[in-house]
Amino acid sequence: MKSELKIFLLAAFIVFSCYTKAQDNKTLDSAAIYSMSLEELMKIKSSGVSSEMEKLINSLLNVASKKPLSTRKSPSIVTLITQEEIEKSGARDLIDVLRLVPGIDFGVDAQGVVSIGIRGNWAQEGKVLLLLDGQEMNEILYSSLQFGNHFDVSQIKRIEIIRGPGSAIYGGFAEYGVISIITKNGEDINGISASATYGQTQSDLGRRNITLSAGKKINDFQYSLALFTGQANRSNQNYVSQTGASYNMAGNSNLNPTNINLGMTYKQFSLRTIFDQYNTTTRDNYGDVLSKAYPNNFSSYFLELKYDFKPNDKITITPRFNFKEQMPWNFSGSVTPQDAAYTVYDKRAERTKGNVTMSYDVTKRINIIAGGEIFYDAAQLGKDTVLFSNGQRSVDYWNTAVFAQALFKYRIANLTFGARFDNNNAYGSAFVPRMGITKKIDDFNFKLLYSNSFRAPGIENINESLNSNIKPEISRVIEFEAGYQLSSNTFLTANIFDIATKNPIVYFIDTTIVNGNYEGYKNFKQLGSRGVEVEYRVKDKWGYVNVNYSFYTTQNQLEVPYYEVPGNSSVALAFPNHKINLNSSFNVSKFLSISPSLSWMSKRYGYASVDTLNNPVIKEYSPVLLANLFFYFNISKSLKAGIGCYNILNQQYEFIQPYNGGHAPLPGSSREFIIRLAYTFNFKKKTEQQ
């Protein structure tokens, strides 16, 4: 294993050494610029200045401040993933894309659902916010996310990621991170497109997905419509429960998505509506193995209406209305007697939200953003017979919030001050300020960030809380980043972080409470992590190479027994202390690019079995190297194809449960061969018609 890692690192190093080329100076359109006014000249980007890498690192991101700033000046630790990287890597789904981001990893929750961890912290319930075209994908009963052939990667234009807190802007789901996916708009699609992906594991179907999309910009009107549907198996390996029962996951771990995404804009008005149906099946139910696979479905509907009102050049006032309705973790069928433990869960939840945000450019150097938000959460039982904690078949909550941010772009440094105050009629209030200083000096850049953030208890966190008493958990996060542009096409960043979370909301089972079994949610003392992330990027016309290393420790931070590894205070369950990723692509010709990627994880820990007294036994999992290779064929402007292999080395990789919840590690898939085909029928642009 170690020798394989060395080979990859050496190969990467050789590539870096060979390809630090001088920047390619383009020429300006000479005739045109002489007749331009100063106003027009100031809109021209200087030719010959931006290399491929500079274009990337100077791309403007919205996610960290809601005001476009370059990655180096954004007041957060950010990652930008481009459409090019996703397409060329051959990523099968979001797991493949996000796994290559420093600090991000995955684990299994319950009932076969896989979700996200960040910087050594399990972030499944309400700690990482996933936005798809601005819509909050977290379901509002448990605030959870579900990964694995769920979201369509073929329609993604870019992903902006905050690898740190985002609550001061985004509220109670963004305690540890924000992943903002922006899909192609009508102008990007400009036609009708179809793409299909087929994946074959060593023994069974890996996946078969299809996407149809259409979009166009016609003067002030723009629309995009994408339909994604497919079928997949989470794995083709054998799952073995902690008690030794097993089954083969092929055909028993379906991941079948259907997603319809419609976006329309007319002048300053925009509409977004998304229907997301994620049908999965599972045979693992906490500690049990069921006699057959049962559905575990997640359905969501999202609607957003937004209007950018601009009374003058300096002020934008954006009223926004959001509605979402969700039925997560849904099973409303019947079970055989031996599977009685797999019970009906049939609840419908909805959130209705109004938000008004004002952005005011006080001067060219000072921007103020301020606003207010109010949302109404409601949930009601379907076939579920267990009443809510209020003794009713329905429950509802109100939440109000105000937020403000000031951004000062001074020559000495960029300063960001922001805060958000939320008040919920069920669990009280949370106030989270943040401050960021970013500074660029020639090729160096620095960021010093201090943020508070919070996790809002979800409806079920409140409902299933001990003694109906649950508070938001609050995190304090300090981050420092230094970046250095080594050459026109190479960039190095390194950051250190320190996360301390007070009153974490944790699912627990305690048989000593209230005359018998008690399980549910309560606030524990503290958890958190500290660590380092280093990222090195090379990008030029020949392609790109990204290498990153991440490290965390939970030493003196983690005081939640459910997340701890017995006898090792520096590591949390499921997540490796050390991780190295390589993401690269080489343009062999205009027609072909070859993209190797790998992810190496140090040893991990999980509960895989129980002893004779039924106590879980900790197991150490050896380091694992996931290596992938994808060939991307740019056959014509309309036709693209790709073929590749994921997990080439056929490593045994498990999604480990990051808490002691009775679930044995869930095997990932074996080696999977992928073939992809995409065809676009482009509409003629107006200028081409003339």
Added chain:
Amino acid sequence: MKQKSLLITFFLAILSFKSIAQELDHKLASVFIYNFTKYIDWPADHKNGDFVIGVFGDISIVEVFNKCIASKKVGNQPIAMRMTRSMDGIEQCNIVYVSLSESYRLKDILMVLKGKPTLIICEKMGLAKKGASINLFLDEDDDYKTKFEINKKAIEGSGLIISTQLVNLAERAY
């Protein structure tokens, strides 16, 4: 342990790579300079003969300027480029352009041109505040577009008349 050594070697090697600074596009800069002349009024004794632009900098910059704007006129004055290595005769220039590599000479240039109707244009961030008339720079927050800052007091102190329109167009004015 070997892995750690490998990683350290790897990053040390990376750190040895040469840094390349981002520089102004002089072709675009020349058009900016030409446009500035439309917003600034020189005294009558500087409106005769050639409109002289003296350049403190590399010959390549002079060549670019020559190629781009030497055939133009400011009013009735044909533009004449002059590569300058010393302070001798710079007070005869309508504009003195100070390239990045020659920025360290600004202090001396300001002393020689004190009260003289010569527009001093630099290309290093912060020099407008230090007395240059205009400073061109690349705005990193705006996709590396070329912007400028103005020292209105310095321009007026040198006997030039500047249009408020130009001041309003500047990213910063002192």
